[in-house]
Amino acid sequence: MPSDATSSGKKDDGSSWEHPLEELRAQQRLIRSPNLKDPGYIRQKANNKLWVRERIAALLDPDSFVEVGSITGKPRLNEKGELESFLPANSVTGWGRIRNRKVFITADDFSVRGGHADGGIGMKAPYGETLAMRARVPLIRLLDGSSGGGSVALYLTLGATYIPHLAGLGRSMDALAVVPLVSALLGPVVGLAAAKTAIGHFSVMVKGLSQLFAAGPPVVKQATFEDLTKEALGGWEIHATNGTVDNVATSELDAFKQIAAFLSYLPSSIFELPPATVSPDPTTRREEELIRIIPRRRARSYDIRKLVKLIVDVDGNPYDPSSSFFEIGETWGRPMVTGFARLGGLPVGVITSDCKVNGGAIDALGSQKTTKFLTLCNHFGLPILNLVDQPGFAIGSLAERMATIRHGASAMAAFYHSTSPIYTVIIRRAFGVAGGAFADPNDGAGTRVAWPSGDWGSLPLEGGIEAAYKRQLDAKESPEEREKFMNELLAKFEDVRSPLKTAHKFGVEEIIDPRDTRPLACEWASHAYQHILPQLSASRQAAHGPDVRPSVGRGYKL
Structure with a gap:
C-alpha cells in the first residue's frame, strides 16, 4: 500500500489517524475473508471441515466475537509497496459470548501450515489462556493440528535445533484450576495439542473427523514399524473408550452444542457459585414410576439413565431439551454413569x-x-447427587491386571476428601469396600437415605453364603442335596437382609418412598446453595485475595 494513500485511494494529509486505521482495516479484511484459492483452505473444505472463523461464528453468540491479535502474522506487499496478501498466525484468539455469558476462545487454523509451530506467532495462544484466567471466564480451545507443536522444518528457519519446552502448557495448568477449560477436537490433534486435550475439564471429539495421538502415523511407522491410518492410531473408538476424551460428537456443530451444555452448569471461575436458572419443573413433583423401576427380582437390570431423568429437572439443557441431565463420559468407564443435571434450577x-x-x-x-x-x-x-447401586469392585484376573483396587482407592479418597455437599440415596446394592465408599462417602458426615429396594452387606448374600458355608456345601453327596441346602441357607438369611431390619438398628438413617426422592433432593440442593456453597466460595476468596496469580493453578489433579 502506498505510504501516502489509503486503500480507498485518498491521500494521507497527515492531519488524522485515518490512514493507519485504514491500513489496519485492510489487513483485517484480508485475514477475515477466506482465500478460496489457498491450498490450505481448499484442503480444509475437501475434508468437510469448517474454516476456523466459521467455527467461531457457529460456537459463539452472533456478533459477540472480539478478536485479540487480529493482525498477528506476516503481511505481503507487492513491488509498489501495496498490501497484496496476508499470512496470518495459525491461532485465532479473542473474547465472545455463549448464551450471553463471556468466554475466551483459542482456535487453531489448520489451513495455515497444518497448525505446526512454524505457522505460529510466539505465545499467542498461551497469552489468551492467561487472559481467561485473570478475567475469570471459561476458556475454550478449538483444536485442529499440532497447535504450536514441533516441526522439523522450523529447524531450518531458526538455523539451529532447540531444547523442547512446555510451549505454554504451564499457562494451561494455571488456568485449569481457576476457570472451566474445555476442548473440541476438530481434526488431527498431535503432540502439544494432545497434551492440551488432557489438561482440561471437558473434551469432545468428532466421529470420523478428529484423531488424537502423541505422534502421527509417519513418526510411528519410523519408530515402531506400525503402518497405521490416523483413525486406527487415534480415532474416537480408541480415545473415547480409554478416557483420554470425555464425549463424542456426530459433527462439529454437535460438539459446539455439547460445549455450551457443559458450560451451562459451571460457574465462570472457582470464585463464583454455579449458575442457577428458573425451572418450570415443580420441585414437589412425585414420580409414580419410581416406585416400580427397581425390579423385585434382584438379578434383573433396569435403565439407570431413565431413573436419573425421572428425578432431575425436565426443563432441558442446550444439548438435550428433554432433560436437564447431561452425561459426561458415556463411552468409557461404562459401569459408572456421571453427568450434570439441575434440581429446582440448581x-x-x-x-x-x-x-x-x-x-x-x-x-x-x-x-x-x-x-x-x-x-x-x-x-x-x-x-x-449420589445414587448408589454398587455391587463392589470388579473381580477376576483382568481386574487384578488393571490395578482395579489401586484406582478404586483413588476414587474412595476423592469421595472422602470432597468438600462439596453429597446427597446419597441407596437405591439398591451397596456391597464390600466399594459399596461402603459410595454408600458412606464422607465416613458418616454426609446426608443419606435409602429406598426399600436397598440390599447391602460385606458381601452379596449368594456369594457370601458360598464362601461362609463352602465346607458344608461341598460335603453334600449330590448336586441336588447341595442345591437344597443352599436354598435352606438363603431362606434363613432372607429375613435379615430386609433394609427395615438395618433401620431398626439405625444402620441406615432413613428409608424413603422412592417417589419422594425428587422433592427431598431439591430441598437438599436449595439448602446447599443457600447455606453451604456461599461459605465455600467465601473461603476461596479469602485464601486467594482479589487477584488471581498463576500459582493458584498449581496442584489441580487431572
Missing part, C-alpha cells in the same frame, strides 16, 4: 452405576472416571 453433579454393564461393578476405568468427575464437581462447587 446445577448438581450426578454419579451412579449402570447395572447393565458388568453388573455395575466398578472397574479400573470406572474408578478413574469417578475420581475425575468428583474432582471436577468439588473444584467448581457443584453439590453431588
Whole structure:
C-alpha cells in the first residue's frame, strides 16, 4: 500500500489517524475473508471441515466475537509497496459470548501450515489462556493440528535445533484450576495439542473427523514399524473408550452444542457459585414410576439413565431439551454413569452405576472416571447427587491386571476428601469396600437415605453364603442335596437382609418412598446453595485475595 494513500485511494494529509486505521482495516479484511484459492483452505473444505472463523461464528453468540491479535502474522506487499496478501498466525484468539455469558476462545487454523509451530506467532495462544484466567471466564480451545507443536522444518528457519519446552502448557495448568477449560477436537490433534486435550475439564471429539495421538502415523511407522491410518492410531473408538476424551460428537456443530451444555452448569471461575436458572419443573413433583423401576427380582437390570431423568429437572439443557441431565463420559468407564443435571434450577453433579454393564461393578476405568468427575464437581462447587447401586469392585484376573483396587482407592479418597455437599440415596446394592465408599462417602458426615429396594452387606448374600458355608456345601453327596441346602441357607438369611431390619438398628438413617426422592433432593440442593456453597466460595476468596496469580493453578489433579 502506498505510504501516502489509503486503500480507498485518498491521500494521507497527515492531519488524522485515518490512514493507519485504514491500513489496519485492510489487513483485517484480508485475514477475515477466506482465500478460496489457498491450498490450505481448499484442503480444509475437501475434508468437510469448517474454516476456523466459521467455527467461531457457529460456537459463539452472533456478533459477540472480539478478536485479540487480529493482525498477528506476516503481511505481503507487492513491488509498489501495496498490501497484496496476508499470512496470518495459525491461532485465532479473542473474547465472545455463549448464551450471553463471556468466554475466551483459542482456535487453531489448520489451513495455515497444518497448525505446526512454524505457522505460529510466539505465545499467542498461551497469552489468551492467561487472559481467561485473570478475567475469570471459561476458556475454550478449538483444536485442529499440532497447535504450536514441533516441526522439523522450523529447524531450518531458526538455523539451529532447540531444547523442547512446555510451549505454554504451564499457562494451561494455571488456568485449569481457576476457570472451566474445555476442548473440541476438530481434526488431527498431535503432540502439544494432545497434551492440551488432557489438561482440561471437558473434551469432545468428532466421529470420523478428529484423531488424537502423541505422534502421527509417519513418526510411528519410523519408530515402531506400525503402518497405521490416523483413525486406527487415534480415532474416537480408541480415545473415547480409554478416557483420554470425555464425549463424542456426530459433527462439529454437535460438539459446539455439547460445549455450551457443559458450560451451562459451571460457574465462570472457582470464585463464583454455579449458575442457577428458573425451572418450570415443580420441585414437589412425585414420580409414580419410581416406585416400580427397581425390579423385585434382584438379578434383573433396569435403565439407570431413565431413573436419573425421572428425578432431575425436565426443563432441558442446550444439548438435550428433554432433560436437564447431561452425561459426561458415556463411552468409557461404562459401569459408572456421571453427568450434570439441575434440581429446582440448581446445577448438581450426578454419579451412579449402570447395572447393565458388568453388573455395575466398578472397574479400573470406572474408578478413574469417578475420581475425575468428583474432582471436577468439588473444584467448581457443584453439590453431588449420589445414587448408589454398587455391587463392589470388579473381580477376576483382568481386574487384578488393571490395578482395579489401586484406582478404586483413588476414587474412595476423592469421595472422602470432597468438600462439596453429597446427597446419597441407596437405591439398591451397596456391597464390600466399594459399596461402603459410595454408600458412606464422607465416613458418616454426609446426608443419606435409602429406598426399600436397598440390599447391602460385606458381601452379596449368594456369594457370601458360598464362601461362609463352602465346607458344608461341598460335603453334600449330590448336586441336588447341595442345591437344597443352599436354598435352606438363603431362606434363613432372607429375613435379615430386609433394609427395615438395618433401620431398626439405625444402620441406615432413613428409608424413603422412592417417589419422594425428587422433592427431598431439591430441598437438599436449595439448602446447599443457600447455606453451604456461599461459605465455600467465601473461603476461596479469602485464601486467594482479589487477584488471581498463576500459582493458584498449581496442584489441580487431572
